[in-house]
């Protein structure tokens with residue numbers, strides 16, 4: 001472990017699990033002892049070279065890491081042509097889409113299931129929206145032979161049939177959640193309800209860098225392999241650090257995984273992309289930083305979409321993985337600290353970028369990642385040609401082809 | 413003597429929960445009091461009631477669908493206090509609606525409305541700063557939950573800063589589902605009472621007068637929630653009659669432990 005200087009941006013959360021005013025442990029008393037246990041066990045695992053070695057080995061042999069840092073020549077060329085003369089940086093893609101199960105989600109699941117086994121837990125639960133985290137969780141549960149239950153909003157079960165079938169093939173039980181709006185937020189509520197009643201033997205694998213402390217920290221740490229690799233790969237390819245990092249922010253795990261190893265390098269700019277849905281001036285979006293305010297939900301204090309009474313409002317995004325009314329607490333803090341800039345991108349901008357990436361690079365990106373790609377027109381126009389920009393392509397878009405076809409009015 | 417102290421002084425107390433804005437709340441509250449409720453818990457509806465089972469979840473959503481706002485809840489509380497000067501009133505709910513305008517605002521509204529105590533499901537003692545100091549400053553009790561997972565090492569932290577009564581959640585789980593074994597309740601209550609001098613009320617999964625009577629033999633209070641909420645759902649605007657009858661049957665069971673004690 002590296003020793004952090006006291007004013008490092010990388011030394012958070014503090015001892016009580018807070019990032020400034022954000023984060024914390026807002027859970028029912030029943031869960032509190034377990035959360036404290038998890039933190040203790042996580043600290044011990046971090047000190048244990050055998051734990052780290054097993055994690056690294058699985059990332060290499062099971063997930064297929066390191067994922068490539070790919071210089072995207074035609075996308076670079078495309079935006080250079082559109083930009084004012086002398087502008088348009090060299091664009092790289094961090095290829096998390098090439099991981100086993102098709103997204104960054106698996107990095108975190110490997111880490112958490114190793115923790116679960118370390119704690120002697122024998123059952124796994126998780127929430128999922130689009131089904132990506134559910135598939136990743138079902139995958140590691142199958143790999144280690146632990147029974148696994150995935151909570152998924154009934155509406156999402158209907159919308160994401162292929163992933164539901166994948167999870168079942170992998171041996172998971174999929175529990176459709178019929179409360180509330182029957183989407184990700186409700187799936188998380190139901191997973192928490194199940195967990196409270198089964199704390200003695202059940203481990204909850206949370207899918208993003210959110211929830212009660214220590215989840216935001218440990219998910220970030222497991223996902224930081226993205227940024228750590230990017231750093232080494234960029235130094236090798238270009239002999240210097242990138243000038244800008246861009247990533248989509250749902251709960252924030254792929255973004256914080258990419259950003260965190262660079263937080264103390266002031267020359268590296270970072271942009272997080274929120275889901276702007278039909279536009280942040282409508283009531284159909286999922287941009288919690290741009291359109292929300294701080295509040296408490298699902299165990300942490302963070303920016304949330306809510307009304308003036310603190311009732312949570314429904315999010316909307318064409319991308320199921322970004323369709324959540326909150327985000328991880330570290331992003332709320334980095335936003336207020338001004339270290340990371342957060343920008344909303346609409347459904348239609350994301351759709352356009354999705355098609356552009358397919359056509360120019362031969363890569364079908366996840367709709368989540370397409371949000372990050374869609375920020376390139378505005379970001380590249382301001383950057384000199386000799387600058388380096390990395391987009392985190394957090395996942396592949398095979399799961400999204402039905403959604404995209406429908407949005408484009410194509411019948412399959 | 414505070415309203416809480418009064419309510420628990422006579423022997424075991426019946427604590428009744430309903431959700432604000434679900435049905436004719438004022439009439440329903442009057443029915444609970446008329447039936448013999450010693451303490452009232454008024455649920456503040458929230459869009460994401462993570463610690464509640466289906467009955468109370470649905471009550472939350474029904475109340476919100478009818479347009480219940482925080483201001484309505486304080487109006488209900490204020491009018492309750494005018495009609496019932498002596499019955500302790502507790503607001504129970506989740507952190508976000510309680511803290512969204514700042515804890516001082518919430519504590520102030522509670523004090524002005526005559527609310528005696530607050531139960532916040534998702535603020536454990538570790539996050540006390542979010543609400544506790546503001547409530548204590550205004551003389552409103554913060555009622556904490558203790559659970560089967562609250563071990564001896566944690567208990568002092570849970571008790572520190574709490575007042576009114578301690579709410580023992582008898583099962584690790586959500587509201588309205590299982591019922592704990594009587595033996596485990598007795599053991600837990602004995603442990604809690606040894607560590608604290610505030611009354612201990614027991615809830616979660618209590619439905620029948622028989623259960624309530626058994627718990628009243630060992631605890632200072634019995635909390636019933638989902639069963640009331642189900643009556644409100646079933647009878648809608650004509651719920652007061654059945655609520656009062658059901659409360660009376662529970663009150664008789666709980667209060668009989670006073671005489672036999």
Ligand SMILES: Cc1ncc(COP(=O)(O)O)c(C=O)c1O
Nearest residue numbers: 250251252253254321368394395
């Ligand atoms: C490919 C992909 N990218 C991004 C996300 C958003 O999550 P996070 O912000 O935690 O990376 C998801 C969530 O399902 C996803 O599947």
